[in-house]
Amino acid sequence: MGVKQDLSQPPMIRLDKLVKIYQEGTRSHTVLEEVSAEFAPGEFVVLLGKSGSGKSTLLNLVSGIDAPTRGDIWVNGAPITRMSERERTLFRRQYIGFVFQFFNLIPTLTVAENVLLPVELAGLGQAGRERGLHLLERVGLGDRLQTFPDRLSGGEQQRVAIARALAHNPLLILADEPTGNLDEDTGRQVLALLDELTREVGKSLLMATHSSEVVGLADRVYRVRHGKLIQEAAEFHGELGD
Template sequence: MLKIEQLYKTYIRAKEFNALDNINLDIESGEFIAIIGKSGSGKSTLLNIISGILTPTSGKIFLDNQEISSLSDDEKSFIRNDSMGFVPQSTVVLSTLNVLDNICLPFFLSKREGDPIGRGKYLLNELGLEHLESSYPRELSGGELRRVTIARALMNYPKIILADEPTSDLDVENTKEVLGILKEINKKNNTTIILVTHDLTCLDYADKVYTMISGKLVEGKSI
């Protein structure tokens, strides 16, 4: 489903260094992958390149046998909106929109047919947020905001969810709740999930675990 071949991302500061160093990865449809590693190891860079937000220095990424790493920015944006859901590290929502409107927002970023309000209300119910439909972000707890970002990521029926440290600012109870929601989505919808984290609690929910060390990716828990 997702194939990464010889992926590099090189930066130059005082000297040249590889934020990603020859990454090779095959992910099957419906897998739940956890990538652990210390801050600065390259985890978020990898997610941003998979999503098309960043461009690799070299290497290829294939989604359903289509090379997406060589597409134009507009083409990458369409695939990101149509086939991927992103759960960011911080709960980025629009303060001027209520919960339902925040969840429905991705629907309107590309021309498509459907019922965004019906879909949004369905997701509200699925994630236990139906009573917060008309509330605004400032009125929500951290755990509720994270569920809103997950619902928003699901709006366009994504094939893949990319989750960047989704439990980093949550307490133990909310961490278990968010991870349980992601696992349920993974199993119920056969949605592929790639989660990067430094929280070892997340490993119990993953089918496979990888470790990122100074831009290199190795299979298994190595920290």
């Protein structure tokens, strides 16, 4: 808790009557049905919900990787749903960091090159590169810069992915089940690191997860269910059932 709403600042994320319908042949599947919500800057928001409920769909819409059927999304006041694809890509490169369940490191690039790629794509110079390398120190991999991802454990790969997601100093970090492929202890360490590094710099974190560990760290917990986004009351935080 302790996130103060600054009225002079726009919400970090604003969802307005967001609809996502997947069309499969003649059948249509409504995954999100008029979802509206606002998340403040600096907040750590968790998305729960059973498999297939629409958590990844929502994260992909907020990141601009995918477009909604209807409705609008603003990120830090910018209407990403009204941008061209090119504008959205540039916006994402500058302002958003993404941590995936399967790490998604580029196998032909070293640890350092993986982390420095978003820095280069965002057009950041030496200061950006130093920031990326510093983050690798912070995640405990400063001595593995020239290593390739296939030589790292799952937990180590995810720590590289966290450094990569933060390297270009994004405003918003999206994480889709970042501990889904890690054992419990490693998962806990990765979560603590993600929480610490994002809070330290006052960034916003939106995370989809099945892990009950996260709930205690989050400022707010939502559940995706039957196409709606429902905020969980504090007393239900410990219950992960659907």
